[in-house]
Amino acid sequence: MTEFDKTRWSAKDFAYEYLETADIRILERRRLLEVLKSFYRYFLGDKQQNTVLDMGCxxxxxIHELLKIDDSISATLIDGSEDMLNKARERLAGFKNIHFIKASFQELLYKDIPLPDFGFVVSSLAIHHLAMNEKKSIFNYIYSHLREGGYFVNTDVILSPTEALEKWYLELWKEWIIEKQTVLKLESKYEDIISKHTEKEHHSKLDILTDQLNGLKDVGFKDVDCFYKYGIFAMYGGRK
Structure with missing residues (x-):
């Protein structure tokens, strides 16, 4: 497993540039957030004082989006980047019962970091950096920190099952980026986002959706499914 401090995410400039362009980088990002909130309302909205863990926050x-529909949430946010955590602290400064932990996935797996059990675990665009065996280790870790009946939802990029589909999905992504640039009247060009995505170091860690769904089932999750998908972007999860 690659050490977090050796990845580009540990660099402040890269992390901040990513945040500033997230709505351009991520296909239908706002729609994905609305689907997540719908999931929460339907499956967890009737429970008292939900506890939520955000891995790679x-x-x-x-968490901010979930707090908009349920401000009673008690949330724990984990990230390997102190710069990212500082941004999260700024965003959530007006809310109570919010806890922050600086830790990479490696540290969660191999160090004794005490955490309670949660009713809901979420992650977004973080787990895809792990190889499949490492993903399964994280899935198992999440399962072990969920209460009985709790849910896990991951929003992430995936590998297409065929080369032909991968090429089309990347073209679809490019069309989205160009459309956003035009609508927002941006002078900067962002198509290089796709070329960075396909670099071997990054692309080689991606796995097809079916393998990841099976990975969830293997560690014990029920009701496993893909809840939303647009090209290489997918939201999937399951219940303990």
């Missing part, structure tokens, strides 16, 4: 946008 970035600037805290997932």
């Amino acid at each position: 970035g600037d805290g946008i997932l």
Whole structure:
């Protein structure tokens, strides 16, 4: 497993540039957030004082969106980047019962970091950096920190099952980026996002959706499914 401090995510400039361009980089990002909130309302909205864990929280946008529909949430946000955590602290400064932990996935797996059990675990665009055996280790870790009946939802990029589909999905992504640039009247060009995505170091860690769904089932998750998919971007998860 690649050490977090040796990845580009540990660099402040890269992390901040990513946050500033997230709505351009991520296909239908706002729609994905709405689907996540719908999932929460339907499956967890009737429960008292939900506890939520965000793994690889970035600037805290997932928890912020959930707090908009349930401000009683007690949330724990974990990220390997102190710069990202600082952004999350700024975003969530007005809310109570919010806890922050600086830790990489490696540290969660191999160090004794005490965490309670949660009713809901979320992650976004973080787990895809792991190889499949490492993904399964994280899935098992998440399962072990969920309460009985709790849910896990992951939003991430995936590998297409065939080369032909991968090429089309990347073209679809390019069309989305160009459309956003035009609508927002941006002078900067962002198509290089796709070339960076296909670099071997990054692309080689991606796995097809079926393998990841089976990985969830293997560690014990029920009701496993893909809840939303647009090209290489997918939201999937299951219940303990």
